[in-house]
Amino acid sequence: MFNRLRARPANTLDRVQHRQLGRSGLRVSRLALxxxxxxxxxxxEQATEQLVTFIEAGGTFVDTADVYTEGESERLLGxxxxxxxxxxQIVLATKAVARRDDGPFGGGASRGALLSALEGSLRRLRVDHVDLWQLHAWDCSVPIEETLSAVDSAVxxxxxxxxxxxxxxxxQLSTAATLQRARPGHEPLVSNQVExxxxERGIEREVRPAAAQHGIGLLPWAPLGRGVLTGKYRNGTPADSRGASAHFAxxxxxxxxxxxxxxxQAVSTAxxxxxxxxxxxxxxWVRDRPGVVAPVVGARDAVQLKVSLSAEQLELPPAIRAALDDVSGIELGYPERPLA
Structure with missing residues (x-):
């Protein structure tokens, strides 16, 4: 077992940099684990090595959820x-709303379900508070005002x-953000975690503009295109990859x-x-897109995580960024673009 990390190494140029999370005072590493x-x-053992590697590189932002591996992710992190x-040493983030069990409070965004989920997360994580609590999805069966009242109670x-x-x-983002900011004493939303x-650039149509309007930071999940952008699948499916797993295929x-x-091909050429x-x-590329605060990167082991951390040393030249923008561009039309 690793000794507890009580101090960090001296600053170096390749250490993870930090950003404000939305229009808030919370600073997080611009890469989330x-x-x-x-x-x-x-x-x-692998999780321990990853966490140590991440902290030693200057990372602070660690993300989980109450339903990841049926709660085992929170238990292990805790x-x-x-x-x-x-x-x-860490900014601890977790989530609620997804269905955990068949009980009356086992999922969803009702007040009772959310507060029950929070208590479960705190118990599994062995902490008295989390730094960022995220609503994992919109629940159309519950009035958004009730959902947000649970958020306010939690804070x-x-x-x-x-x-x-x-x-x-x-x-959805604009509705929730407007309700919270329009009522004095209610907690503003600071982030939206999206693919x-x-x-996958779909959020550029309406999510990113809405986030910018309300001062909400974007936390990209699957920033590597679910692993496809690494090029590992160009010539087949590696036996040790997620693509070879019945669960993740x-x-x-x-x-x-x-x-x-x-x-x-364009990414590989670059x-x-x-x-x-x-x-x-x-x-x-995704780290430095407008509105992005911190891509959330999962890794198989510490070696793979170190490769992700190496991106901190890379600033894409404008010509390469423009070429990648062009090859991956999506169609934006009415109403995203106003009529001529």
């Missing part, structure tokens, strides 16, 4: 807090410091298209020209 597979495909790293209780959402489309990469397959192949990896190019 995702833990979706912790307690499942990622063992305790076991490492205090044992491997001090709680105050006023001291169990949550900041609140965000995940997978909200443009009108965003060179292969459909998830990866969505981005294995002819369009994706053209984009992957990487060769820059003397770096396709992973670093793809990650640097």
């Amino acid at each position: 995702g833990t979706m597979t912790w307690g499942g495909d990622t063992s305790e 076991s490492l807090l205090g044992e491997v790293v001090d709680r105050d 006023s209780s001291g169990k949550v410091r900041y609140v965000g959402v995940s997978n909200y489309c443009g009108w 965003y990469s060179l292969l 459909p998830y990866v397959e969505q981005h294995r298209t002819e369009r994706a192949a053209r984009i992957v 990487a060769e020209g820059l003397g770096t990896t396709a992973l670093a190019v793809a990650l640097a």
Whole structure:
């Protein structure tokens, strides 16, 4: 077991930089460590190595959810807090809303379900508060005012410091953000965690403009196109990849298209020209898109995580960024673009 990390190494040029999360005072590393597979495909030893590697590189932002590996992700992360790293070394983020069990409060965005989910997360994480609590999805069966009242209660209780959402489309994000800012004393939303990469740019239609209007930071999940942008699938499906897993194969397959192949080729060409990896190019591209605060990166092991961290050293030249913008561009029409 690793010794507890009580101090960080001296600053170096390749350490992870930090940004404000939306229009808030919370500063986070501009790369977040995702833990979706912790307690499942990622063992305790691998998770420990990842967390140590991330903290030593200057990372602070760690993201999980109550339903990741049926709660095992939170349990494993909680076991490492205090044992491997001090709680105050990380910005701890988790989520609620997704269905955990069949009980009356086992999922959804009702007041009772959300507050029950929060208590469960705190118990599994072994902490008295989380720094960022995110609504994992919009629940059309519950009035948004009720959902937001639970958010306000969580913050006023001291169990949550900041609140965000995940997978909200443009009108959902604007509705929730407007309600919170229009009522004095209610907690503003600071983030929206959404899929965003060179292969999935749909949020540029309405989500990104809505986030900019309301001062909400974007946290891209699957910033590597579910692994496809690394180029690992160009010549088949590696046996140790998610694409070879019965559980994750459909998830990866969505981005294995002819369009994706053209984009992957462009990313690989850029990487060769820059003397770096396709992973670093793809990650640097999404990291520096307007409104983005911190891509959420999951890794199989510490070695793979170090490759992601190497993107901190990369700033894409304007010509390469423009070429990637062009090859991955999406159609924007009415009403995203006003009539001529």
